[in-house]
Amino acid sequence: MPKPSDKTPSAPSDVEVSDSGPLDRRSRKRLATRRAISLAADRLFFERGFENVTVDEIAAAADVGRMTVFNHFPRKEDMFFDRDEEARETLREALRQRDGSVSPIETLRLLAHKLVRQQTPYLLFSTASQGFIETVENSETLKARARAIRDEIARELAVALAESVGQDPADTTAKLAAAMLLASWSVAFIEAHRTFRQGRDTVKAKAVFLALVDQGSAGVKAAMAGTAYA
Numbered sequence: 001m002p003k004p005s006d007k008t009p010s011a012p013s014d015v016e017v018s019d020s021g022p023l024d025r026r027s028r029k030r031l032a033t034r035r036a037i038s039l040a041a042d043r044l045f046f047e048r049g050f051e052n053v054t055v056d057e058i059a060a061a062a063d064v065g066r067m068t069v070f071n072h073f074p075r076k077e078d079m080f081f082d083r084d085e086e087a088r089e090t091l092r093e094a095l096r097q098r099d100g101s102v103s104p105i106e107t108l109r110l111l112a113h114k115l116v117r118q119q120t121p122y123l124l125f126s127t128a129s130q131g132f133i134e135t136v137e138n139s140e141t142l143k144a145r146a147r148a149i150r151d152e153i154a155r156e157l158a159v160a161l162a163e164s165v166g167q168d169p170a171d172t173t174a175k176l177a178a179a180m181l182l183a184s185w186s187v188a189f190i191e192a193h194r195t196f197r198q199g200r201d202t203v204k205a206k207a208v209f210l211a212l213v214d215q216g217s218a219g220v221k222a223a224m225a226g227t228a229y230a
Helices: 025-048 055-062 066-072 076-080 084-096 104-117 127-137 140-164 172-199 202-223
Strands: none
Touching: 025 055, 025 066, 025 076, 025 127, 055 066, 076 140, 084 104, 084 140, 104 140, 104 172, 104 202, 127 140, 127 172, 140 172, 172 202
């Protein structure tokens, strides 16, 4: 499931940190360049549509060379779905850090509530995020990439689910659970954005998202009854 952001990432601070500690100057510079490219691309995509913007135009807007753009983003679509890997790692990390007394399915349900509560950029339902959704809806290329991302996440989530309970990474039951969870989150995501678009009510959109995630999680738990995943 693609995870859109409000596309307004903050500017890099003087000291960035990673899992291993503060980033060095070279890493901070690389991160700043990546952000500059992403922001320039977003602005052009929103203004003119994804298909109507070239990589050369993005490079010019970001004041970098064409090859610099490709060094950071192998595909044009990657500039748009720039928080994709962050979202994937959030799912994997939640399962890696799972409390043994909480089932994997419940862990992911609680994660959804946490991400909404923390106003995670890729789960914002706002005027700003509507630009992201509309840009996807108007591009066959982005819709195809969004579907591919959802399939990739389903495969990775299946492995993470299996490993979280000590099962073989190829466990068929984990694949089923992952597919069902991703389907329910995708429906919740789409309906929440539709709700916001209709009433411009962020609180209501969040409630719709979480209610559908909860409903979907209950269904997956029922389907997985008797397994380690539930």
